[in-house]
Amino acid sequence: xxxxxxxxxxxxxxxxxxxxxxxxxxxxxxxxxxxxxxxxxxxxxxxxxxxxxxxxxxxxxxxxxxxxxxxxxxxxxxxxxxxxxxxxxxxxxxxxxxxxxxxxxxxxxxxxxxxxxxxxxxxxxxxxxxxxxxxxxxxxxxx
Ligand SMILES: [Fe+2]
Numbered sequence: 001x002x003x004x005x006x007x008x009x010x011x012x013x014x015x016x017x018x019x020x021x022x023x024x025x026x027x028x029x030x031x032x033x034x035x036x037x038x039x040x041x042x043x044x045x046x047x048x049x050x051x052x053x054x055x056x057x058x059x060x061x062x063x064x065x066x067x068x069x070x071x072x073x074x075x076x077x078x079x080x081x082x083x084x085x086x087x088x089x090x091x092x093x094x095x096x097x098x099x100x101x102x103x104x105x106x107x108x109x110x111x112x113x114x115x116x117x118x119x120x121x122x123x124x125x126x127x128x129x130x131x132x133x134x135x136x137x138x139x140x141x142x143x
Contacts (some may be wrong), residue, residue, distance in 0.1 A: 002040045003053065005033045006080055015090040028083065035075040042069045053077055 008028055015022035039056075043049050048056045048069060057077055060070035094102060 005036045008083055010088055032079040035072050038072040039076050045077050
């Protein structure tokens with residue numbers, strides 16, 4: 001089935017100044033739209049055409065000859081999930097079990113970073129609380 005770009009659940013400027021309308025427009029109107037268009041192009045006329053987005057992601061995952069299908073369908077799902085995970089004037093600290101899991105995971109990441117000789121600056125920054133744990137895999141330690 002052909003997918004259409006889902007509407008944002010809020011106005012493009014609703015998250016400013018944290019995320020500008022320009023940034024939202026870029027990631028939704030261009031980036032997300034490109035994934036939707038590519039998804040539709042790559043599934044057209046294939047076994048994936050009649051599947052739901054989730055079914056396409058599951059069926060194409062790990063298939064060496066289906067990387068374009070998987071990458072684009074997964075990015076459609078990721079972007080849609082991301083937009084629906086934010087809201088204007090929302091936020092605050094997590095509570096309960098999710099808060100405990102985040103804290104436990106952050107300490108585990110911190111301990112791994114601190115023990116890595118390849119990442120001493122990250123470890124020091126992590127210990128001082130100036131970096132979030134997710135930075136290790138994407139910014140500082142990946143090079
Ligand atoms: Fe994006």
